[in-house]
Amino acid sequence: MLQKIYDWIDERVDITPLWRDIADHEVPEHVNPAHHFSAFVYCFGGLTFFVTVIQILSGMFLTMYYVPDIENAWRSVYYLQTEVAHGQIVRGMHHWGASVVIVMLFLHTLRVFFQGAYKKPRELNWMVGVSIFFVMLALGLTGYLLPWDNKAYFATQVTLEIAEGVPYIGEMAKTLLSGDPEIVGAQTLTRFFAIHVFFLPAALFALMGAHFILIRKQGISGPL
Amino acid sequence: MSEKKQQVSRRQFLNYTLTGVGGFMAAGMLAPMVRFAIDPVLQTHARGEYKAVAEVDEITTEPQRFDWTIDQVDAWYESEVTKSAWVYKDEKDDIIALSPVCKHLGCVVSWEGSGDYPNEFFCPCHNGRYYKDGVNVPNTPPSAPLDVYEHRIEDGTLYLGNAKPRGEA
Numbered sequence: 001m002l003q004k005i006y007d008w009i010d011e012r013v014d015i016t017p018l019w020r021d022i023a024d025h026e027v028p029e030h031v032n033p034a035h036h037f038s039a040f041v042y043c044f045g046g047l048t049f050f051v052t053v054i055q056i057l058s059g060m061f062l063t064m065y066y067v068p069d070i071e072n073a074w075r076s077v078y079y080l081q082t083e084v085a086h087g088q089i090v091r092g093m094h095h096w097g098a099s100v101v102i103v104m105l106f107l108h109t110l111r112v113f114f115q116g117a118y119k120k121p122r123e124l125n126w127m128v129g130v131s132i133f134f135v136m137l138a139l140g141l142t143g144y145l146l147p148w149d150n151k152a153y154f155a156t157q158v159t160l161e162i163a164e165g166v167p168y169i170g171e172m173a174k175t176l177l178s179g180d181p182e183i184v185g186a187q188t189l190t191r192f193f194a195i196h197v198f199f200l201p202a203a204l205f206a207l208m209g210a211h212f213i214l215i216r217k218q219g220i221s222g223p224l
Numbered sequence: 225m226s227e228k229k230q231q232v233s234r235r236q237f238l239n240y241t242l243t244g245v246g247g248f249m250a251a252g253m254l255a256p257m258v259r260f261a262i263d264p265v266l267q268t269h270a271r272g273e274y275k276a277v278a279e280v281d282e283i284t285t286e287p288q289r290f291d292w293t294i295d296q297v298d299a300w301y302e303s304e305v306t307k308s309a310w311v312y313k314d315e316k317d318d319i320i321a322l323s324p325v326c327k328h329l330g331c332v333v334s335w336e337g338s339g340d341y342p343n344e345f346f347c348p349c350h351n352g353r354y355y356k357d358g359v360n361v362p363n364t365p366p367s368a369p370l371d372v373y374e375h376r377i378e379d380g381t382l383y384l385g386n387a388k389p390r391g392e393a
């Protein structure tokens with residue numbers, strides 16, 4: 001049945017070369033942990049991607065219950081965690097995944113750094129990678145405010161003061177982030193929500209796309 | 225053991241294992257999220273309780289609208305919402321309390337809501353009409369009679385419970 005549907009589509013639009021190009025290519029011996037166990041360090045990029053997929057999926061599902069409003073944000077998180085079936089698991093995936101994804105990203109970066117895999121011609125992809133790192137940190141930062149509990153509130157207070165410390169543009173940067181020169185409140189929460197759920201994921205997708213296209217174009221770096 | 229050995233190539237074996245492990249992981253990841261998402265469909269909802277609505281001596285043979293409030297728990301949001309009923313005494317002196325929710329598409333009906341149709345309930349949305357006993361007037365949009373509230377009388381006070389459909393008229 002599935003084969004038939006596949007053939008029907010393939011006959012019309014010839015999709016085989018498309019996925020072959022993505023999925024079907026040689027894995028060089030030096031990156032295959034079956035040949036050299038130490039090659040497991042090459043897995044961290046893929047693991048980062050895997051955890052990112054978990055973040056995106058669990059985040060999408062959390063948004064079914066979460067409301068970015070100062071009266072209701074905390075209560076909606078409390079409700080989804082205590083009253084909704086598996087709420088604790090889905091929130092837990094997003095909560096712990098946010099830390100795990102940054103650990104994986106860091107390990108991946110260490111591997112690339114110590115193998116010198118960022119050297120010409122891959123400097124551009126190193127820069128894309130660093131951008132992904134910053135986007136990921138920003139996702140963690142903006143997401144942290146969303147439960148609107150005391151920890152979230154004061155962590156954000158601190159973040160905003162740090163932004164304010166930037167010379168010359170600090171005050172403007174702070175107001176831009178918090179939506180108000182004085183108050184950390186309603187507008188801060190809606191802004192952080194929009195940034196967390198729409199702006200940063202969009203940037204993340206674009207950067208990840210570039211990252212993977214570059215890897216396919218340039219291939220994985222050679223053995224040490 | 226059978227004579228001809230079922231040969232499984234290394235490639236096939238790896239394909240099956242990877243698909244199996246991958247499928248298992250995807251399922252483990254998605255199952256909690258899907259259950260989380262469909263929770264509203266599976267939650268049981270508490271039945272409404274009886275609420276005091278009117279004094280029995282206020283009730284006449286002419287339908288009158290009575291409003292009362294209930295505490296509504298909408299997930300993390302609690303509020304008071306107003307419910308209404310059209311209440312009257314029929315020829316047998318029985319109290320009838322009709323739900324004002326139109327059985328066409330859910331607008332709100334009023335007793336003699338249109339000057340053109342005296343002695344009927346009228347729904348302004350698509351000119352739905354009901355006789356005094358709540359039965360829908362044939363050839364108007366509603367396809368069923370108005371729901372009837374469960375009621376109870378205690379010490380001269382009318383208490384209403386849930387509105388129940390009456391089945392086909």
Ligand code: HEM
Pocket residue numbers: 052055056057058059060062063066077091094095097098101136139140141143144145146147196197201
């Ligand atoms: C891929 C990177 C992402 C990271 C690193 C991340 C990080 C975080 C963090 C740290 C929190 C606070 C969690 C807590 O304190 O329990 C959070 C909350 C939240 N995130 Fe994300 N997030 C990501 C992607 C997304 C996406 C794509 C969406 C939606 C489309 C999303 C929606 C939410 C929502 C609704 C909350 C509030 C619920 C809660 O706090 O449990 N996230 N995120």
Ligand code: FES
Pocket residue numbers: 326327328329330331332347348349350351352365366
């Ligand atoms: S909703 Fe009442 S007539 Fe259509």
